[in-house]
Amino acid sequence: MANQTHTETTSKITGNNTLYDVVIVGAGMSGSLLALSLLKQNSQLNVLLLDENAQRVNHSASIVPKQTQREHSNPSFDGRCIALNAGSVDILNGLSMWSDIKVNAQAIDQIQVSDKGYFGAVELTPESKKTAFGYVVELQHVGKILSNALAAFSSLTTLYQVKLDNIQQTLNSVTCELSNGQSIEAKLCVGADGSNSQVRELANISSTNVAYQRSAIICNVSCSEPHHSVAYERFTTSGPIALLPLTKNRYSLVYCVEGDQAESIAGLPDSQFLAELQKTFGYRCGLFEVAGKRDIYPLNLLKTTKPIAHRVVCIGNAAHSLHPVAGQGFNLGLRDLFVLAKVIAESDIEQIGSFAMLNHYWQCRAKDHHRTILMTDSLVRVFSNQYPVLSLPRNIGLQAMSLFPFLSQPIIEQAKGQFDLFKRESLS
Template structure:
């Protein structure tokens, strides 16, 4: 094996697959390398976790032509309610106020993958190399190269979309900054006693942020942050004990919690790559920024990377310029840097501020949340940002084809 491509994407998860679909059909020679067999049941990212898609992400998927394969399994979020356990402050966001059909949607990663992978496999200008594990990666003046067990691949542009533990990012020496939260997220699908009404609940508890997001089949997706030392004990509870523990922290807004599905946990940290480009290489998605799930922005931020990168690459290609030239990639980075940095810092601020139980701090944040409820313009600005509709939007984020 010794193939040459214009664009070579490492990672067949949600960001990598979306980028390949976005770049297809424009005369580029595309390759995608994935360590696992490229099947929904085989790629680790395509599991039963509930993924919160912003309204902007729905626009991107619509423009890519894959939303029709997903929307039947995607539950709309029409209302978001934010509160703190034991506090008096609360605020809400509502789709009607924003004049959109939904603020976002919740879909399992498995159903999202089931919408992406058939589209990926139908692309005539894409070589899928899977299962294949990258052994090394190098960048030279005129090309990027990766090594596989079976041989070598070359490309004008190498895109690392291989997750938070990205080997390509490490091999190419991208600087990374990391914060450890010493927390883990426990995820499960829960059936409440009352209809969820397409509402998402963000509850800041003494044990950490807890989100219950509306899903199909009258279920809710639970994302509950707990201290690392408590994970084993919480996961060892039987189903009724687990539901009772959730109930004590969440309250009775959805009635008595009835059933819980398979539980899983994963450690939480924040990873950020300040400079995501170098000559002939770029990192996107979780390889560029891995976030705490408190605001549900991780995948949406990565999908906006995809939309902007595809537009910059194709603009350069149409003007007969080298899409992997550092000048082109710098334009992409300058476009994305403010959004990436803003979401990284805002997410960390939320985690830190709601982890502080010092009484004056708790009082101040409750007053702040209550003040937000009384200021519709401020709520509107937050809603636009959460929906991925602020700043300079790529064509895909406006629902327009490339």
């Protein structure tokens, strides 16, 4: 059961030499949602979910945000927020989670994009006023809902406070050697263990990591004016500033700054921090009045050439870690786990982890990966710079989208994230 203690789980594994259908390394959002998606489609699958951290959320306890250092790797069920696009809402609705999540979610009905110091600006609005671009939700509200859902499945085993030390791949299975001395055999090992993925490294899945030389300051803020369900993306020479509407008339702030200035800006007293933010962002949403706890995340682009190896696959941030501009990272990872679960469900039990199954998965995901990563990286490079030669064309582009809404349709479609996820693409 999902609420087993560490001792009970260890006893189960050592006593039974179980061959698991799927071992998921990383019990954060991506790993836990994958486990739920798998078991929703086949409750008899033998799934092991393991993590090097202590269990973050217990379904029988209230959620307490984990206190963290200012600069750290992303925890999963803390006070951070995520923007869920319409496609992700569809996926969560299919998992019977959305109705519970929506109670604490704030709709995004419009996105305003502007470029500091220039005339270009555009307002993006869905075709139907009844359909939001997406929603913003605090992860601490999602954790307990997800834990409760997982607790219903007796074929799920959880193991916490253990690290993955090694992977041994054989023809029909993969053996995961753990820091507590256990060896776990499975048909498939899934790396959902974040951008510093041990699974990716041990399986020799090649990746590139490019530093943007920027950091994001993350916190919640409130303003003097109501947000009216509007999200803002303001491009500056140091990077974008995103304001995502939250419940109780708050915003989730993503404030990108030069990497060597992040600590000094984040460490300012609240009044000075808000003044600095006001000077950079402007007055589109009124006066900034309150700022919450601030955290810093260095910004990088991590991508894998092909996130699969023999009986191993990486999803979410283990396969791609994106700049937060346009809020594409988590949504891309959610599409990963949704497609992986679907491909596994449609495979014969003995085909789980096979080359044919993993190749099918990558055929379904390759185009989405390439398109989303290219779009995100291009936005960062085109807008977050001081080169005059790019300023005029990009602002003419923004102004043209404002005057001729059909020009913004590709951006709107990407923002909504409602794609045909199972259309096979030619990889030749």
